[in-house]
Amino acid sequence: CSGFSNSQSNANEDWFISPELDMSGLDNLKISFSHARGPAPMINVGVAQGWYKVFATSGYTGNPATTAWVEVTGVNQNITDGWQYISSGEVTVPTSALSPQTRIAFRYMSSNTQSATWEIKNVKVTGEQEGTESFKVTNWNVEWLGCTDFGPEDESGQLSNVVQAMLLMDSDVYCLQEVINTPSAPTVASLVAQMGSSQWGGAIVPANTGYCNQRQAIIYKKSRVQLVSSQELSNGNGSQGNSYATNWSGGRFPSVYNINFVSGSTTIPVSLVNIHAKAEDGNATSYTRRKGGSEGLKGILDGAAYNTKNIVVIGDFNDYLVGTTSEACNCSISPFKNFMDDTARYTGITQNIIDVDNDWGNHPIIENIIISNELVDNYVANSAVQETDLPNQIFGYYNTTSNHLPVSARLQFEVLGTPVFEKAAWAVYPNPVRNELNITATAPLEDKLTAIYDLTGRQVFSGEIKGESINVSMLPAGIYILKLDGRSQKFVKE
Structure with a gap:
């Protein structure tokens, strides 16, 4: 929307109003969107006066002027460059606006002396069914975080950017790859300290990775997640002519973090199996090692220790769940086909996501999430997405922060002890x-x-x-x- 027309600014009050949304019986209703303003000299025009606001109502009269609107507060308006999209943040829709006829509205204003263009896209409204609660899980390869020899040159700047990104995404737990953690460079502790140690916790196995030796870590919100135990899954069977250790990049074993999701008196146990598979380096051996690692890992998870647990296999798979990145192997089959074929036990919830960072034509993502059959009914449909807003929110993202985009999904559980069914x-x-x-x-x-x-x-x-x-x-x-x-x-x- 713009108030600039015929080479001049014009006074406007314009409303963009959604269709009716049935929000009855939902808790924790949130809205998020991407927005931009321009041109650059006008991005802050009217911000202090409230020209770009979001509202909700439980009953639209057909006329914005006679409708009882409730403002949706907390929208991020910190646009710093013309036409640069930023995230609104995930903001709460007031409960007083919830009904079978809820509508969301965007109000634009301008004056006869000043005006900007306001652009909005990717509007998403989410809620939780009464008596349930959802938890957001995010996977992210943070590109040699803690190593001065590789990855972004400014280590402290990279660490700060990773913190900023995680706070923006506001997930309940982050599974990270390519983390280096040593007594002299305690990356996990540094992340937690910057995020706020009273609100956040973290862990990595092994605790001392060695200099520039990549491992998989987690960062979690203490009010929502309890860390019960952690270990490396280092005792699997060899496969494809290699030892188990060789198949996992010479010993970069999967890390399992046994956690509880927490809501009030309810705890839900989940085992996060954080993996970083052998990278593609242009030869068929790498494909074979990914395939062997997948076969060895599945043998562990199919065994008695894990086959009845809530399992999330998450991480940098360095390959697709359907098809393969590898050209050298002269094949078209995913090395993780063993998981994908076992539909009675596993579901790849990210298999259909197309990577937005794609210089060679459309292809799927290589950071993936597979859930066990125990969690299929808890997966929030279509919630698995790439976090595409981050490059717009962090300056020089791909050079200063990571060459990978995070991938997130939500799991929803019934919360015991709530009165909704009683x-x-x-x-x-x-x-x-x-x-x-x-x-x-x-x-x-x-x-x-x-x-x-x-x-x-x-x-x-x-x-x-x-x-x-x-x-x-x-x-x-x-x-x-x-x-x-x-x-x-x-x-x-x-």
Whole structure:
């Protein structure tokens, strides 16, 4: 939107208003977007006066002037260069604006003496189903962080930029590759100190990597994540004619971090298997070592110690999950095909992401995330993304910070001890159910319109109750949420 027309500024108040969004039954509603202003001399025009604001409403009247808007505060307005996109940050939508008819609006203003152009893209609204909470997991190869011989030349500047990036992404846990940690250069402790040691923790195995010897670390938000234990997975079987150690870059073994996600009194155990596979160096041997490492690792994870745990295999795979980066091997099969073929146990949630940093045509990313079957229902659909805003937020990102983009995803869990399923004035039985779900109420229902949602938030049924039961025989087996008369109840369909 712009107030500049016919070679002059014009006074405007313009509204860009979303369609209706059903935000009923959601918690922790957030909005984020990318925005830019220009031209460069005008980027700060009207910022102090509030010319570029975001609002929400629970009921749009059809006229912005008569609608009761609630401002969405906390939007990052710190645009420092003309037409340079920055992230708004993930800001909270006030609960007073949540309803089945929520709308989000962007208000632009200008005067007859000054005006800028405001550009907005990548608008995303997210929320959590009542009684659930999501956790953001991010993977990032931070390019020789802590090594003065390789990577960005300014080590202290790189460290500060990594801190800035992690605070901007605001994830609950970061899995990092290419971290060097020694007594004289304690990179993990330095990251935690700059981020705030009262809020953040970190770990790396081994604790002393040796000078310019890369290993995989984690940084985590203490209020949301507990570190239980950590170790290297160093005792796997050899494969493809090589020892297990050789297949993992001569001993750059996967690191497993056993953590608990924490929400109130609820703890959810998850094992993060942080890997950095053998890099592609133009010969078929590298491909073979990646394939051998994958086979050895899967043998460990399929074993009794891990095959019933919540597993996230995350890291720099140095290859695609479908197809391969390798031209020297004269093949087209991913070295991680053994994971991808075992669909009963594993799902590659990043397999379809196309790398935005691509000089040679479209290709998938090589930083990937695979989850075990225990977590498939907890993955928030379509939440796996590259963090594409970072190069716009950090000056000279690829030269000063990292030559890799982070990749993030969200896992959502039911939170025990919340009142959402306990406050209903009605109950359902039998539970689990096969065909007819019966409803018994402590008082007459005011509204007999009902809806059923699966755990991804997708509505799978809506209608009016006839009598005191609902036929759910058409639903696939799984866990569902029934919403009726302003309340919710969980049930299991066999």
